[in-house]
Amino acid sequence: MKKFFSFLKYLKKCKAHFAFAIVCGIAFGAVSGVGIPVIFQKFYKQVFEPVNGVKFPFHYVLMYGAILPGIFIIRGIFGFLNSYFMSFSAMVIMKEMRSDIFKRLQFMPMSFFDKNSHGDLIARMANDPIMVQNVLLQFASEVLKQPAQMIGGCVTLLYICVQNNNYLMLPLFAITVALAALPIRAVKKGLKAKGLQVQNMAGGIFQQISENLDAAAEVRSFNLQKSEIEKHNKYLEFMKIMGLHLVKYQKMQQPVVEFFSALVISTAFLYAYYIGMPFSAFSALAIALYFTTDPLKRLGNLMADMHIAEGAIDRIKYILDMPLHIADPKNPIPVDRLQGKIEFRSVQFAYTDTPTLKNINVQIPIGKKIALVGHSGAGKSTFVKLVSRFYDVNQDEGEILIDGINIKDMLLEDLRRNIAIVPQYPVLFNDTILTNIGLGNPDASKDEIFQAAENALAHSFITQFPNGYQTHVGERGDLLSGGQKQRIAIARAFLKNAPILILDEATSSLDSDSEFFIQQALNKLSQGKTVITIAHRLSTIKNADMILVFEQGQIVASGTHEELLQKSPIYQNFVSKQNLYAQEEQAETADSVLAIA
Secondary structure: OHHHHOOHHHHHHHHHHHHHHHHHHHHHHHHHHHHHHHHHHHHHHHHHOOHHHOOOOHHHHHHHHHHHHHHHHHHHHHHHHHHHHHHHHHHHHHHHHHHHHHHHHHOOOHHHHHHOOHHHHHHHHHOHHHHHHHHHHHHHHHHHHHHHHHHHHHHHHHHHHHHOOOOOHHHHHHHHHHHHHHHHHHOHHHHHHHHHHHHHHHHHHHHHHHHHHHOHHHHHHOOOHHHHHHHHHHHHHHHHHHHHHHHHHHHOHHHHHHHHHHHHHHHHHHHHHHHOOOHHHHHHHHHHHHHHHHHHHHHHHHHHHHHHHHHHHHHHHHHHOOOOOOOOOOOOOOOOOOOOOEEEEEEEEEOOOOEEEEEEEEEEOOOOEEEEEEOOOOOHHHHHHHHOOOOOOOOOOOEEEEOOEEHHHOOHHHHHHOEEEEOOOOOOOOOEHHHHHHOOOOOOOHHHHHHHHHHOOOHHHHOOOOOHHHOEOOHHHOOOOHHHHHHHHHHHHHHHOOOEEEEEOOOOOOOHHHHHHHHHHHHHHOOOOEEEEEOOOHHHHOOOOEEEEEEOOEEEEEEOHHHHHHHOHHHHHHHHHHHHHHHHHHHHHHHHHHHHO
16 A cells, blocks of 8 residues: 555646545545435335325425436536546546656666666556556545445444434444455455566567567568467467456455345345334435445455556556666766867776676877777777766776766766767667757757758768658668668767767678768768777778777777787787788679679
């Protein structure tokens, strides 16, 4: 129960509507618990049991006959208003809850996404809030409405007992309430455990769907359709089994409560017959008992739903309560435009228990072009990710400074505003080319975006599309070629005009023609900036001002291309392999030309 209290804050945005819904709910319960039994006890008795055998006037009978529909009209109005304004509150709660989860995800460090699958996170944001919202509103609605109905029924029950000078029904009712509570407590743990399993399974299904859609080409290339369908059906079958277990635990309590309710009414019937209670009094008594026991069933269902939703709450709180390991400092140092001097001081870093970077000490001067080389897994990508604070160095494992300021002392927004990144595989959003380039500077004008595209040698191919800059690029930019996406990413970097530029193998996946154009654009983009380049092609790195050679998480050599050829066996081996690769590529090109001739 306590877990739900932290979510009551979402009711603040709709407190007026919610309060009105609560009032209508209480009125609904009071009208049901008091109004209907009183009609049978007071009004109908006069018709069916006239005093001294005098027949009741017909116009009074018509009037009394209209009272019950009137009561139900009032009851229906209050019920409708309660449901409508509760639904309004539900929409607000859903919006605010999902907004908070999404907002939290935007500031999670990259390490969080390394540990949590996208499918499961989507499920936590899409499915879990629905369950919590429904139970929260059901709780808020029923927790006062049903007790109000029960209290109304109890008051009527007490009145009838006093009127007939017999109180045996009161302890009988108390025993019924105690017995009805037993199945609710018995299934509590089972409901919570099964509910959590169902929610986790939903995350697994989302993940499998996400992977399948992302790998649509691979699925068809390797003829994986049947195996993917089988895998998905296994998930669905297991979720069906879990769901049935959940239904078993959830629904088994309802017939028990209904049985005890029927038992107490039957006992009241036998007792009324035994003491010679008039039918009007018994009918009012039976209705009062119904309106006092029916809430038990509804509250039992509510408690069952709350136990199920505890799993969803735990999954949501996992995100909302996750500490932000990479966050803004309490007293940040104001930063406008940095110059671009980067320094690593005794930096060590590990994703797991195995260190990825070991005792890195290096200074990168302002406006210099630095190239990082080394085998895959040597630490190059980690090096540049630390500069942008995608990951953070622990307090006792060194520090990274830009212009003499520890990057942890800057606002993340200030730091990343001063860094432009052109990755190996640029991600474009499912929007227009204009919007995707404009991400580099949201305040840029259209003319500035066009100029950035010109600088990136992208303007010519963009204007060839029928819709030009208004062309939609598709999901992840899949409607464009690799070279086109790369040039749009470079246009973003031009528009951002940051003093620090990171090129993460920006040309490694391109053909020679695309590489030629993009290399021209990158050369222009790099002017006057501190540039860190990760590359495997010799043509990309040999003109760098300084080359850092990585091996097993350490910088084992540094210098210019010529200096490293003289003193670094690892770099010499790298250059030899690159030359061999270039020769093989030239030979293949020559063979192709001869074949065409």
